[in-house]
Each structure stands twice: as C-alpha cells, then as structure tokens.
Amino acid sequence: MLRERLTAEMKEAMKAGDKAKLATVRLIQAALKDRDIEARGLGKEPLAEDEILALLQKMIKQRNESAAVYEQGGRPELAAGERAEVAIIETFLPRQMDEAETRAAIQAAIAETGAAGPKEMGKVIAALKSQYAGRMDFAKASGLVKGMLAGG
Secondary structure (H helix, E strand, C coil), X not given: CHHHHHHHHHHHHHHHCCHHHHHHHXXXXXXXXXXXXXXXXXXXXXXXXXXXXXXXXXXHHHHHHHHHHHHHCCCHHHHHHXXXXXXXXXXXXXXXXXXXXXXXXXXXXXXXXXXCCHHHHHHHHHHHHHHHXXXXXXXXXXXXXXXXXXXX
8 A cells, every 4th residue: 555655665765864755755744644634624534545646646746837937937956856856756656657548548438427528528537537546647638538528
C-alpha cells in the first residue's frame, strides 16, 4: 500500500541522508495527514488509494505551475527545486498511460457509460477516474473525451 511505501521511503531517505527526498516525502505525508483529518471531521474514512494518487497528481500540478511562475520571474534555482520535487513525487505514481492507451480507455468508458454527446462528458470522466486514478492525465483526457464525444 502507498502509505506503507511512503513510510519506508522516508526511513530510507533518513538513513541515506537524502535531504531532498526526505523533505518531499514529509510534504506528501503532511498533505495526506491534513486530508485524513479533514475527512475525519466530515465523518468519512481516511483517504483510499485512488484518492492518495489524485492528491499526488495535484501536488505535481501545483509544483509544475510554481516552477513555470519562478522561471517567468527569473528564478531558475527555485524552479529547479520545484521540478526536483516533481521527480520525487512521480516515483510514487504508477506508470502513466500513453496516448494510445488513453484513447482506448476513453473509447471503452464511452461504450460502458453509453455517453452519446459532449453533454455526457462528466459520466465518462467519472468512469475514467474510478478506473485509472494516478495513471491518466485527466487534463489531457478531458480534451480527448470532448473530441471523441463531438464525433472526432
């Protein structure tokens, strides 16, 4: 399970003296703990595996956006730090699907949900998220789904 892997990786980073990896794993665990506390407050269970993967993808997206802002602001050293964190966080995600695999998964989800047009895009995306959390880039998938439902 991902939680155990995070703990093991943190211990390994401590032993190896890998400060960058240790700091990043601690950031992940802090974000996870915050979300667990939030869920508990709402009377929900701690995050499931797919929700943890979605959290990791959100963290990657935030860091990529920050890196772009830093580069535009002439701060390449800060951008490099953000990209280094992205590389570490990505090690906890399963292999990402390529475009052909994504298209095949979308076609299967469209058939499974019976979606017939762009107005039913939400059903398709929900089906994809339930099956491919952590493996699919949903920002890119949304565009593909929209195109396929529009008859493209």
